[in-house]
Amino acid sequence: MIIDLRSDTVTKPTKGMLEAMWSAEVGDDVFSEDPSINKLEQKAADIFGMEAGLYCPSGTMTNQTAIKVLTQPQQEVICDVQAHIYKYEAGGMAFNSGVTPRLINGDRGRLSPQDIIDNINPENTHFAPTSLVALENTSNRGGGSYYSLKQISDIHQVVRNNCLKFHLDGARIFNALTETGDSPKDLGQLFDTISVCLSKGLGAPVGSVLLASKENIQKAKRIRKVFGGGMRQAGFMAAAGIYALDNNITRLKEDHKRAKQIEAALKQLSFVESIMPVDTNILIFRLIPSITNDEFLTKLAANNIKAAATAKQTIRFVTHLDFNDDMLTELIRVLKK
Ligand SMILES: *Cc1c(COP(=O)(O)O)cnc(C)c1O
Numbered sequence: 001m002i003i004d005l006r007s008d009t010v011t012k013p014t015k016g017m018l019e020a021m022w023s024a025e026v027g028d029d030v031f032s033e034d035p036s037i038n039k040l041e042q043k044a045a046d047i048f049g050m051e052a053g054l055y056c057p058s059g060t061m062t063n064q065t066a067i068k069v070l071t072q073p074q075q076e077v078i079c080d081v082q083a084h085i086y087k088y089e090a091g092g093m094a095f096n097s098g099v100t101p102r103l104i105n106g107d108r109g110r111l112s113p114q115d116i117i118d119n120i121n122p123e124n125t126h127f128a129p130t131s132l133v134a135l136e137n138t139s140n141r142g143g144g145s146y147y148s149l150k151q152i153s154d155i156h157q158v159v160r161n162n163c164l165k166f167h168l169d170g171a172r173i174f175n176a177l178t179e180t181g182d183s184p185k186d187l188g189q190l191f192d193t194i195s196v197c198l199s200k201g202l203g204a205p206v207g208s209v210l211l212a213s214k215e216n217i218q219k220a221k222r223i224r225k226v227f228g229g230g231m232r233q234a235g236f237m238a239a240a241g242i243y244a245l246d247n248n249i250t251r252l253k254e255d256h257k258r259a260k261q262i263e264a265a266l267k268q269l270s271f272v273e274s275i276m277p278v279d280t281n282i283l284i285f286r287l288i289p290s291i292t293n294d295e296f297l298t299k300l301a302a303n304n305i306k307a308a309a310t311a312k313q314t315i316r317f318v319t320h321l322d323f324n325d326d327m328l329t330e331l332i333r334v335l336k337k
Contacts, residue, residue, distance in 0.1 A: 003327045006308045008172075008255075008281060008320035011203040017243045024239035028232050029055070030225075036235030040242050044196055044209040047245070048188030052217035054210045055238055056229050059084075059171045062195035062210040064092045065223045067132065069216050070165040070192055073098030075131035078119050080106040082141035084169055085134055096227070100128055108276070109139025110147055116158045133159050136169040137176045141310075144259075144282030146176035149186055156190040166190065171197040171208070175280040178252045192216065201252050201281060202244035203321040206237045248321060255281040255319040258328050262317060265332045271296075273313070283317040284310060303334040 004010045013021065027033035041053030056062045063085050067077065077093060079086055081103040085093060093099050104115045111133075121127035133155065138146045159166045168191045170176075177184060188194065194211040198204035210220055224230060263278040266285055275285040287296055293309035300307055310316045 001304060001327065001330065003305045003323065003331055005317040005319070005323065005331075006306050008200045008318045011199075011321045013205050013240055014203070014321075016247065017203065017240050020239045020243040021236050024235045026233040026235035029234055030230045030232060034233060034235040034238065036242065037238040040238040040245075041209060043242060043245060045211050047184050048194055048196075048211050049185035050188045050194065050211040051214045052212065054212075054217050054220050054224060055231075055234065055241070056208050056210060056224055057206060057231065057234075059169070059195055059197045059200075059208040060089050060092065061224065061227055061229050062208040063134075063167075063169055064089060064096050065210055065220045065227065065229075066167045066193035066195060066212070067093050067099065067134070068097045068223045069212070069219045070132050070167060071097050071099045072131070074128055075099050076102045076121060076128040077132045077134055078102045078104065078111070078116060078130060078164075079134040080104050080109050080111055080136065080139070080142075082106075082109050082139065083134065083136050084140055084171065085136075087141070099131075102130065106139075106142075108145040109136055109142025110145055110151070111135060111155065112151075113154045113158045116155060116162075116164075120162055120164070130162075130164060132165045132167060134167040134169060136171070138172040138280050138282070140171070140282070143276035143284040144172070144175065144278070144280035146179055146279055148180050149182040152187065152190055165192050167192060168194045170194050171200055172280065174249050175201055175252055175256070178249075178256065179280060193220075198241040198244050201255060201320060202241075202248045204237070204240040204244040207241050209241070251321070252281070255321070255323070258319045258323060258325075259283055259317075261328060262319070262331065265335060269335060281319045283319075285315055287313045287315065289313070300334065303337075305331060305334060 025035045045053040120130045138144045198207045273286040
């Protein structure tokens with residue numbers, strides 16, 4: 001038994017998902033003729049009460065496409081210093097859109113309305129025009145922290161008062177909604193664009209969907225094309241996404257429960273210096289100075305457990321669809337040993 005806690009991207013399709021993929025109806029999606037992709041895009045859009053969707057091979061592509069749709073070169077994008085769009089997309093916003101990030105030291109990846117107000121550039125030829133605010137929910141580097149609808153609504157006020165655009169990197173949005181109980185439709189009203197990942201907690205092998213107005217999705221389609229993301233009979237993959245939306249959302253609470261159980265175990269261990277609050281399915285904790293990341297990860301690996309180091313003395317575990325109660329028991333046994 002291998003226990004892989006490096007990320008919630010490591011899941012493999014289940015039998016039910018494979019059957020859905022195997023029997024998918026497909027067509028050429030560049031001609032918008034793939035019934036499975038069309039169905040997935042509309043289904044995801046309907047969940048958030050948005051007009052249209054666009055299926056892309058990765059969350060990086062949905063985020064980068066959204067930034068390209070919502071900005072012009074020379075403008076500035078407000079985001080957290082730890083945001084995926086800045087930290088993990090290979091400099092994409094500068095390369096693809098010619099925009100610069102305005103980086104905020106948020107609260108575990110989360111911005112406040114005041115953060116936005118304080119960082120909008122005044123009208124002055126020296127400054128890049130501020131044009132877009134991008135939130136991440138849940139925040140990956142924030143250890144799975146999430147926003148309530150009220151918090152996002154308050155930021156939305158500032159965004160609209162200043163005629164800015166508003167993007168949500170919702171790679172793990174269903175993890176957030178599982179905890180808040182907020183309605184996805186209420187969230188959908190607030191943003192110009194939302195990126196939703198199907199291959200993280202939801203367990204599909206590939207893909208993210210970008211949600212927006214019909215007009216913005218029309219623009220996004222041309223951008224997806226120039227990024228090389230115009231796919232043909234990708235409905236086999238989209239069918240896995242439909243299956244994921246139908247079957248794998250309500251079970252996310254199990255991942256959160258297991259993360260809490262790991263947290264409880266870590267609190268008892270002498271080699272753990274501190275643990276970031278565990279809000280969803282991500283655990284980030286610090287090791288005491290006498291044990292290095294490499295030593296710790298090597299010991300875990302010797303017991304068939306994989307984890308990731310995210311900074312000096314800092315380890316991350318992510319729970320997911322392929323991490324079950326037997327694995328939880330084994331993990332806790334090994335950690336205690
Ligand atoms: C994983 C992730 C993405 C997208 O990643 P891809 O690997 O390109 O699909 C975007 N945002 C966040 C917060 C993520 O964790």
